[in-house]
Amino acid sequence: LASREKHREETVIDVGGVKIGGGNLMMIAGPCAIEGEEILFDIAKKVRAAGANVLRGGAFKPRTSPYSFQGLGEEGLKILRAAGDRYEMPVITEVMDPRQVELVERYTDLFQIGARNMQNFNLLNEVGQTNKAVVLKRGMGATVKDLIMSAEYVLSNGNQNVILCERGVKSFESSTRNMLDLSAVPNVKGQCHLPIIVDPSHATGRRDLIPAMARASVAAGADGVHIEVHSCPEKALSDGPQALLPDEYHELMQELSKLADVL
Numbered sequence: 001l002a003s004r005e006k007h008r009e010e011t012v013i014d015v016g017g018v019k020i021g022g023g024n025l026m027m028i029a030g031p032c033a034i035e036g037e038e039i040l041f042d043i044a045k046k047v048r049a050a051g052a053n054v055l056r057g058g059a060f061k062p063r064t065s066p067y068s069f070q071g072l073g074e075e076g077l078k079i080l081r082a083a084g085d086r087y088e089m090p091v092i093t094e095v096m097d098p099r100q101v102e103l104v105e106r107y108t109d110l111f112q113i114g115a116r117n118m119q120n121f122n123l124l125n126e127v128g129q130t131n132k133a134v135v136l137k138r139g140m141g142a143t144v145k146d147l148i149m150s151a152e153y154v155l156s157n158g159n160q161n162v163i164l165c166e167r168g169v170k171s172f173e174s175s176t177r178n179m180l181d182l183s184a185v186p187n188v189k190g191q192c193h194l195p196i197i198v199d200p201s202h203a204t205g206r207r208d209l210i211p212a213m214a215r216a217s218v219a220a221g222a223d224g225v226h227i228e229v230h231s232c233p234e235k236a237l238s239d240g241p242q243a244l245l246p247d248e249y250h251e252l253m254q255e256l257s258k259l260a261d262v263l
């Protein structure tokens with residue numbers, strides 16, 4: 001179903017009027033985690049003004065340590081929904097467990113399936129039975145083929161609204177969090193009709209590398225970028241070192257729009 005052989009045209013997905021794919025860029029921005037109403041509203045307002053068209057924020061966080069901040073759960077989902085409504089952006093949040101799908105579905109416009117759950121087949125089946133768009137992130141040890149087969153789980157359950165996301169894979173390099181595989185963008189596009197975006201934030205784990213990698217993603221043909229933004233990264237409860245400041249995000253968005261114009 002994901003193959004380009006029978007389905008030559010690139011798929012365009014419509015999420016509440018925001019079109020994704022076929023030349024329409026999906027600009028997801030927001031904090032790693034929803035930390036509170038005031039801070040999320042502040043970030044949402046600023047990323048919206050910079051041109052973001054989807055607001056992100058995690059309510060259920062997949063943390064390496066069970067003692068790290070795990071997210072605000074349903075309280076966070078309510079805050080995210082309210083911020084999306086206030087600043088007129090569809091919202092996306094990660095769902096980690098098939099048992100959370102019904103709850104998360106009530107508050108969000110798109111599901112995010114994280115790298116750690118790319119092959120959680122029960123979760124893929126469950127979101128496949130909804131009709132909400134899904135951003136499916138590539139596992140850190142998954143091949144491009146594995147990623148497409150995971151998308152196939154969602155599609156074969158009836159949900160055709162799948163957006164793939166390259167977010168870096170594990171490598172021997174220790175100065176970055178993961179290694180961004182930009183070739184995944186044209187590689188996926190050659191064989192699959194679904195949109196593919198890039199997340200330079202989780203791919204590099206470093207604020208200083210994000211602008212160049214975001215520009216490279218758009219130049220490589222990505223259908224958008226997913227970027228973490230926080231107004232006070234040193235106090236962020238997760239992923240502070242990779243969060244852009246709102247002003248930095250604004251500047252990057254201007255560069256990306258110039259770049260998209262010349263492509």
Ligand code: PEP
Pocket residue numbers: 032058062113114115116137167199202
């Ligand atoms: C995230 O987007 O906050 C996240 C945890 O990403 P990934 O699943 O790519 O690590």
Ligand code: MN
Pocket residue numbers: 032033202228238239
């Ligand atoms: Mn994060």
